[in-house]
Amino acid sequence: MANGILVFAEQRGGSLNRATFETIAAAQTLGRTLGQAIEAVLLGYGVAELAAQLAGYDLSRVIQIDHERLAEYTPDAYAQAMEHVVRMVNPKYVIMPHTYLVRDFAPKLAARFKRDLISDCVRVNVVEGRPIFTRRVFLGKMDADVASDDDPPIFVTFQSGAYRAEQAAKGAGANISQIDLEINEPRTKPEPAFQEVKQAVDLSKAEIIVAVGRGIKSQENLALAQQLADLLGGELAASRPICDAGWLPIDRQIGSSGQTVAPKLYIALGISGAIQHLVGMKNAGTIVAINKDPEAPIFDVADYGIVGDLFEVVPALIEELKKFRT
């Protein structure tokens, strides 16, 4: 019979991701309530040290597949290795972080078990013995409670930041088992990962950032935001759609695929606050959001909020700030 929780531990370039520890924390929370033991699986090549690091957490076992074909991530090799482990362990739950890497192979893995993922969850609660997973829908505007009363395995991924890495409990030292497996040649051939050459602006050093989103409507209107930024001695930044449209260069994009910033002050103009944007700026000292939609998720992280039309508020704000300048 299926039993226990299997956690996918993600490593890249010789270290375990923060998301891995968040996922261990999530699994431990669920495991405690359901009385289920937790095992972790680690894939890679030359990862014995990382397996030992994992074994220091409160887990019943660390399963490791150390294989040349896992040196570089490919969806084929990862799906094959994980399929093998899931069949061998036969867990009730397979829990993974919702990272770009997991998004790439986990749906393929789940499909081999005639399942899909309950993906990008922000929490799990056990109600009368049934786990209820909560995930954001409509780009963060709504929460949806999702149930799966099905036969195992149930595949779940958690959003980055849903649980705290520091909450992952340490243990007495878990056993490590190495699994040997023939891994087929992957069909995709990855080249080394790279970063684009550093561009002119480094927003991570900016003290004040004025960021615009799709609510700014047109490229011409950027001048208004620039005026506010200049007055405050800050930098202009943007959400993804603004950079996608080519209105601002990509090095001014804030978020999971752009820059991560923590300025003293972050003013978000017409930005809805999708999670991929929030992860890039939620650690700012003071966050101000100006948005005409009172339900916009950006208000979730804002210290000060103004519900209104930015084309009325920002000119008025500029006038007010000028008073302090004189």
Added chain:
Amino acid sequence: MKTIVLMKQVPNRDAVLRINREGTWIEEGDLSYEANESDAYALEEALRLKEKHGGEVVICSMGPQRVKSMIKDGLARGADRAVHIVGDDLAHLPPLASASLIAEAIRDERPDLILAGLQSDDYGYAQTGVILAELLGLPHATIVIEIEKTGDALRVKRELESGWYQWSSIPLPALLTIQSGINQIRYATLKGIMAAKKKEIREVKPSIQNLGELVHQRVERVYAPQKSKQTQFLGNGDAKAAAAQLAEKLHAEVRVI
């Protein structure tokens, strides 16, 4: 090269969402809809590949009759024809069921390339494309932001987290999920709109009887997210008052001016 583009129609991103009476989903009656953002980029990319390398672009969409408006718009932009899997509740299926129905509907088309969006803006599963690739036995790459064709293979640039990228080679036939910003999207021209009237939209019925076996997750309740931070709202709807109060806070509390 024959390319199939998966396109889902989703509620307008600026739509005011109201929860239905049962609290199980949003009220759909009064919504307006548009093409899912990354799917619109996927269509544009397919059109550009066709312009460079020849071939055919076929849109595949699953959902009620309303999705025809999105399909027609795609045909007007330059797609050659479309496959519409018709059914009232089909836009609400979880990803394994969606991908399974799509796989059955397009299997005989034998495309060289399938493009999907990287995730839907309503359910946001981020899975349908990858599952479809698995069901059709195709290699895939996700979060693609550039495509080069090299003989019988593609070289694609993938976005990784926090400013990292990676090129990968992938043999055809293949499936890619497209990230927004991969190109600049064209508008439909009047000529395109006229030409679209003669293009084929083939309707197909869902071909799987026991769809229930493919449904493993159910949304039981939707609600506004709990707020995690105590936001201080300023101005109470009055822009001028809000601006004055904010300026005061920026001066006295945040001390940036």
